[in-house]
Amino acid sequence: MMSEYEPRIICFACNWCSYPGADLAGVSRIQYPPNARIIRTMCSARVSPVFVLRAFQQGADGVLVTGCHIGDCHYISGNERAEENMKRTAEILDLLGIGKDRLRLEWVSAGEGGRFAEVMTSFVQQIKKLGKLKLKEI
Amino acid sequence: MKVFEEIVQQTKAYYCIDCGICTGSCPVARVNPRFSPRLNVEKSLLQLEGEIVEDRELWSCLTCGTCSYRCPSLVDYQSFVLSSRIEARKAGREGMLTHDGVLKLMMELQTFAFPQTRTGWIPKEVKTSAKGEYLYWVGCLPHFDVIFKDYGTHSLQSAVNALRILNRLGITPVVSPEERCCGHDLLWNGDIESFRKLARYNIGMLKKYGVSKVICSCPEGYRTLKVEYPKLVGDTGVEVIHISQLIAQGIKEGKLFLNPLEQKVTYQDPCRLGRLSGIYDEPREVIRHIPGLQLLEMERNRVDAICCGTTGWVNCTSCSKQIQTDRLKEAISTGAQTIITACPKCKIHFQCALINSDLSIEIKDMLDLIGEVI
Numbered sequence: 189m190m191s192e193y194e195p196r197i198i199c200f201a202c203n204w205c206s207y208p209g210a211d212l213a214g215v216s217r218i219q220y221p222p223n224a225r226i227i228r229t230m231c232s233a234r235v236s237p238v239f240v241l242r243a244f245q246q247g248a249d250g251v252l253v254t255g256c257h258i259g260d261c262h263y264i265s266g267n268e269r270a271e272e273n274m275k276r277t278a279e280i281l282d283l284l285g286i287g288k289d290r291l292r293l294e295w296v297s298a299g300e301g302g303r304f305a306e307v308m309t310s311f312v313q314q315i316k317k318l319g320k321l322k323l324k325e326i
Numbered sequence: 327m328k329v330f331e332e333i334v335q336q337t338k339a340y341y342c343i344d345c346g347i348c349t350g351s352c353p354v355a356r357v358n359p360r361f362s363p364r365l366n367v368e369k370s371l372l373q374l375e376g377e378i379v380e381d382r383e384l385w386s387c388l389t390c391g392t393c394s395y396r397c398p399s400l401v402d403y404q405s406f407v408l409s410s411r412i413e414a415r416k417a418g419r420e421g422m423l424t425h426d427g428v429l430k431l432m433m434e435l436q437t438f439a440f441p442q443t444r445t446g447w448i449p450k451e452v453k454t455s456a457k458g459e460y461l462y463w464v465g466c467l468p469h470f471d472v473i474f475k476d477y478g479t480h481s482l483q484s485a486v487n488a489l490r491i492l493n494r495l496g497i498t499p500v501v502s503p504e505e506r507c508c509g510h511d512l513l514w515n516g517d518i519e520s521f522r523k524l525a526r527y528n529i530g531m532l533k534k535y536g537v538s539k540v541i542c543s544c545p546e547g548y549r550t551l552k553v554e555y556p557k558l559v560g561d562t563g564v565e566v567i568h569i570s571q572l573i574a575q576g577i578k579e580g581k582l583f584l585n586p587l588e589q590k591v592t593y594q595d596p597c598r599l600g601r602l603s604g605i606y607d608e609p610r611e612v613i614r615h616i617p618g619l620q621l622l623e624m625e626r627n628r629v630d631a632i633c634c635g636t637t638g639w640v641n642c643t644s645c646s647k648q649i650q651t652d653r654l655k656e657a658i659s660t661g662a663q664t665i666i667t668a669c670p671k672c673k674i675h676f677q678c679a680l681i682n683s684d685l686s687i688e689i690k691d692m693l694d695l696i697g698e699v700i
Contacts, residue, residue, distance in 0.1 A: 285440030
């Protein structure tokens with residue numbers, strides 16, 4: 189039997205909320221799919237469109253960006269910046285034909301281990317539905 | 327290096343008489359003393375290729391063609407830079423990317439066969455067709471529109487206006503969703519492999535649509551399709567026209583009537599359209615044709631026009647800003663309220679310089695100006 193397709197996902201998590209959130213999911217032993225490589229950034233605003241595009245260029249099937257809830261940002265308004273950045277990145281992804289559905293921005297606080305697992309599970313399912321991103325040259 | 331011997335042969339660098347006109351004319355050398363075209367040519371003749379390749383300033387050249395145009399020995403410095411960059415790239419060198427490199431990545435990602443959705447911007451009131459004689463080449467405008475939203479340049483507006491104008495001229499062009507980056511910036515940054523891929527694809531795409539004429543509004547796309555594709559990849563099988571040529575012709579034939587507009591404007595010659603393609607008069611004819619509009623020339627115009635300060639989204643430095651602000655001041659000194667340019671990149675670069683200065687002048691695309699008066 190052929191094994192089910194396992195997408196490769198890059199998850200950016202901010203140092204102050206989402207990364208500890210992912211950590212909490214781990215220490216609380218909450219189960220979630222192991223498809224994502226989590227990369228810690230100091231703030232979700234650090235994730236520039238280039239990070240996302242490069243992830244796709246190098247073979248990622250989906251990119252998940254997580255940060256503090258609006259109003260909770262360690263740097264006051266970094267996540268608002270991130271929201272704007274990702275909105276534009278989504279537009280670029282649509283133009284390029286990768287599709288904005290392969291990118292998601294979510295807010296996960298340090299206390300929401302369960303939510304992190306939920307977000308991850310639903311995103312992995314979403315990417316599984318979309319299938320592999322084929323990097324075929326023109 | 328054997329390669330550099332070839333470059334010297336091809337660009338006729340051995341004719342260099344060391345007069346220094348190139349460096350004296352260079353807009354970059356004026357503000358950046360570390361950059362000198364003459365020195366680079368000398369280095370190649372003294373077989374110091376390693377220094378050329380390693381030099382960060384290799385990427386500062388605007389490839390605007392002023393030096394080649396004025397060179398008494400007809401050294402093709404532009405091709406010299408292009409070939410040197412190809413070599414430098416092989417050695418793992420690259421210019422300092424602006425905007426975090428997002429534009430380069432976007433161009434590279436277009437070499438993958440993703441099903442693009444790039445025609446969503448076309449408004450309902452303009453007519454386009456699926457097949458026909460003419461194809462309108464949109465170029466990077468949809469991408470610029472997203473990336474440079476903060477600058478308020480609204481790049482797509484000029485594409486919409488281009489289509490409106492073409493409709494008025496009785497042309498219902500094809501706008502292809504399968505069009506990809508023309509590869510201009512990749513080529514000038516030495517990435518000739520990706521350029522070839524894109525060029526082959528685009529030539530195939532044009533053949534598939536069966537069009538015989540391609541209308542470009544972007545000077546870079548115009549020159550790439552018209553000159554670089556046949557030179558480096560193969561015949562495109564189409565006639566490439568710049569939109570200003572069509573508009574000028576349409577006005578002559580009485581197809582297009584323009585409403586009056588009381589304004590003083592000046593015109594910036596984009597390097598790819600002016601010096602490198604020889605189109606100086608058509609945009610001016612079009613602008614002059616608007617009743618009430620006064621076209622004031624800058625001191626350095628036509629072949630002597632100064633470039634907008636950056637090309638290919640690399641090495642944008644304080645020197646680029648200096649070139650841009652100098653040019654803006656020159657435009658203001660003519661007494662014009664608006665700079666008209668025919669290149670979306672000029673518009674973005676000048677707008678960027680304007681935001682960071684206390685100068686006040688409006689920057690407008692030629693097509694947006696015409697769009698206002700039809």
